[in-house]
Amino acid sequence: MARAASTKGKTRIQREKTEQILDAALEVFSTYGFRGSTIDQIAAEAGLSKPNILYYFDGKEAIHGVLLDRLLHKWLEPLNQLTDSDDPTREICDYVMRKLEMARDFPRESRLFANEILQGAPRIHEQLTGSLKTLTDEKATLIQHWIDKEKIAPVDPHHLIFSIWSTTQHYADFDVQVQSVLGVKSEQRFEIAADHLNKMFRAVLKK
Known part of the structure; x- marks a missing residue:
């Protein structure tokens, strides 16, 4: 468990x-994945010593766990809305636009999540089959309600999501690929998207 997972009761310096x-860990994990990342890399990215990192966290598993907990809350919010x-x-x-804005504003978090999923979701499987599934099922039911009321075209609600x-x-x-193919490095690519x-x-939803 991370010693500093909660900032309650911590000094300003400890919180910072x-x-x-x-x-720093988000940068490292989103670049190299969990398996390819080390405490030494995180320390170097943070500009701190390895013992300093281990004073605040028990190891990379603890740091990764805190990041994933934060990510899942943030990731579910657009669907909650x-x-x-x-x-x-x-x-x-509008939900599509909120998700695209998250891709634009939080690319490292997106890659962190993708890396975890590609590894079989060993650290968040419980959440995927719990809170994420529950929320997704709830919204799929809402979409089916709209279909039944003939407000949108028939689609598979889960696969639409x-x-x-x-x-x-x-x-x-895949931002590197997108930029390489488009040759566009500005925010224009997100506006076009x-x-x-x-x-x-x-077009898919049109009756």
Whole structure:
């Protein structure tokens, strides 16, 4: 367990050091994956000594665990915001835009999550089959409700959600590929992607 996982009762310096370590670890884990990362790499990225890192955390497993806990809360929030609406197409497309904005604003977190999934999700399997599945099932039921009311075209609700995840997170997890193919290094690629995804999902959902 991370000694500094909770900042409650910590001094300002301790809180700052904890965040410094977590930010460095996020950079390292999102680049090299859990297996390819070491405490030495995290220490170097943070500009701290290895003993200093181990004063705050028991090891890389503890640091990784804190990052994943934070990530899952952040990752589920856009889906949490999907609610019943008289205009379900707009509601779903707004969700697509929130996910794309996360890919733009939190690419390291997206790659951290992708790396964990590619390794078989050994550290978050319980959450995937628990809170993530529960929320996804709940929103799939809402989408099916819209379909039954003939407000959107018939689609498989779960696979619609999977499609949203894959098309938006692609712009974070494969950003190097996207930039290489497009030759666009500015925010323009996300503006173009937003326009494309909005048109594509509206076409899929159109009655």
